[in-house]
Amino acid sequence: MASGIQAASPVDVALSVRELTVSLPEGMERAYAVENISFDLKRGQILCIIGESGSGKSVTANAIMGLLPKAIRVSSGEIRLDGMNIVGLSADKLRSLRGRVVSMIFQDPLSALNPLMTVGAQIEEVMAAHDVGTPASRRSRAIDLLIEVGLPDPQLMYHQYPFRLSGGQRQRVMIAMALALEPAILIADEPTTALDVTTQAQILQLIRDIQRRKGMSVMFITHDFGVVAEIADYVVVMEKGHCVEQGGAAQVLKSPSHLYTRRLIAAVPHLTGKDRVALDAADREPILKVESLVKTYRSGSALFRTQRIVPAVNGVTFDLSSGRTLGVVGESGSGKSSLGRLLIKLMESDSGSIRFEGRDLAGLSEAKFRPLRPKIQMIFQDPFASLNPRSTVGQILTVGPVAHGMRYSEADERARELLTHVGLDSGAFDRYPHEFSGGQRQRIGIARALMFKPKLLIADEAVSALDVSIQAQILKLLDQIQRETGVSMIFITHDLRVASQICDEIAVMHRGQIVERGPPSQIFLAPKSGYTRELVAAIPGEQPGSMPQHEGYVENPKQGESL
Structure with a gap:
């Protein structure tokens, strides 16, 4: 049991976890998903459980809900809801508790x-x-x-x-x-991870308001200390299945006692007022020129007056030089992802031009565009849907390059090298996507996009599902690859903190249009658009004094290279 566990009267405790151990199947990287963890969730309290992918956060939540898969089981310990131990209860009794006593918001x-x-x-x-x-x-x-x-x-x-x-x-x-x-208890498993900053702020405020109004107890699972700073009353920090630190939110944020907690806090991205140092390649002619690009979605029937017209991309114009990164930021529905899909021709534009290396892609047929696909690669937002569940990671990474003429031995070697680069161990090559966490699957998607050594990389929310420390490593990796190869990037993200770390220039989209464009120093420190100012104000954990920077902490460079 970790030191610092809060002492509370049983009357004040809505949920009590004591010495909980959940076993993993044989052959996994470790024997237990969680081992001997203990904490209390008081009535009317918001408790945040924070840790990286694989720390056991979601397993703990699923154990409380009685939703563990058959291959994983509670081997010891207690989970008490209102004083009743629910470990070992029948499926019918657990079903009667779900929704009525304890409910869950899934990731x-x-x-x-x-x-x-x-x-x-x-x-x-x-x-x-x-x-x-x-x-x-x-x-x-x-x-x-x-x-x-x-x-x-x-x-x-x-x-x-x-x-x-x-x-x-x-x-x-x-x-x-x-x-x-x-329900008396609400469990929220990463409910804001994939949301834009303004929607995230709204959801956090909504959960806080509902909790106060109804007197509910909330267990909030997250990997973002910025979110913790906004919402938490009490914090439990987990690492590789162990509870390494817990205490009041102010105590953990301002004076963390464990090295792992300090590393997590240090890895949280913050807005920077510095512009990125440009590469020599940035002086070349633009590799991509987009002019007056338009895409409109239509649904319903004009005849029955139910037609709905949504201008997803409305007259977008920009250019991108070799070795430069353009960040595209905005809320859900602003047209960011639609723009990315148009650039890689996953859907056709209504009008406008997309000139890549001087050639207009907008009017090309699929057959004529197919030879260019290796040069333009995309890291997709949803790692669950973008990976074939019936193929091993090795097959997923090598099938494309082999189909385009690369020798299998060369593809195999490059795939294993890239898996190491993105923080996965050598054993990942022969495993299937369902054996990885969401963040790990996203890393596989990044490795797949890099297999072709593309000239243009379109990253659609590429790091939104990653832990802050892995996120920092991936951003560093993308920066390193760009400086080595001169690849240009369109970096689509809802996290303005991330955009400020990696982008040379940022375009802010709102309702299908670019409302402001400029270097990070202008966008974040002196925004001209009122919409941009709203986005910056909604960033969690960026308010003065909300979270310490721990600037004196130096992260171990080897941390996170393998799992």
Whole structure:
């Protein structure tokens, strides 16, 4: 048990975890997912569990919910909800507790929501599963919940399907489902990781407001100390299945006692007022010139007056030189990802030009563009959907280069070298995507994009799912690769702190248009647009005095190279 565990009267404790150990199957990197961890969640408290991928945060949450996969089991310890030990309870009894006593907001709302059911039906299903209310009262309750979580036009939203909603809206639906039965405990597993800064700020405020209004206890899982600084009352720090430090949020943030905690805090990116030193290659002719690019989404029927027209990309113009990185930032729905998909021709533009090395890609057929694909690679936002679950990591990395003529032995050697570069061990080559955490899968996606030695790399939220320390390593890796190869990058991100670390220039997008463009020093220290000022103000942990910098701490350069 880690020192510093809070002493609390059993009456004040909503959830108590004591000496919990969860065993992993044989052949894994370690024997236990979590080992002998203990902590208390007090009533009306927000407890943040923080740590890197593989630290055991989500396993702990799933153990409390009774959602551990069959291959993983609780081998010892206790989990007490209102004084009752739930370890070993039958599936039926655990099911009766889920939603009613303890609810969970999952990390990826798109995967957690049923794509074939409307939002309203999914909220009602939670109540129906526990035989609560009548069909009419469930509908009324569902609409009330949609109002409570701040979704626009709740009557219309009730009939929408998840794919029609933005990431922030889907997360609000997940919160509404979790609140349907008024649980005493809410577990939030990385609920803001993939959200833009303004939506993240809204979700954090929403959770805090609901917690205060209802007197709920919240267990908030995160890898971002900026989020901890915004929301936490109490903090538990986990490393490789062990609880290494815990205490009040102010104590852990301002005077951390453990080296690992200090390293996590030191790795949190902060806005920098310094502009990146340009490469010599940056003086060359632009490798990419985009002019008046337009993409409009249309849905519904004009005949029945239900047609919806959304200008995703509206007259975007910019250029990019060799060896330079252009950051594209903005909220969900601003057109960032649509722009990235247009540049790599995953969808066709309505008008405008995309000139790559002097050749207009916009009008090329797929057959004519295919030979150029190795030169333009993309790191996708969703590592769950972008990796083939039936192929090993080695096959995923080598199949593309081999198809384009690279010898397998050369592809094999390069794949293993890149896996080491992105912080995965040699054993990852022969494993399948489901055996990795979300952050680890994202690293595999980055390695795959680098296999071709591209001239233009489009990174769509490439580090949004990574822990802050691994994030820092990946940013350093991308910077190193760029300086070695002169590759140009379009770096799409919702995290302005990250953009300030790696980008030579930043374009701020809002409703399909670039509203401001300039170096980081201008965008973050002297923004001209009111929208840009709103984005900067919403960054978690950037308010004066909210979190110490620990500038004197020097990170171990070998940390995180292998798992």
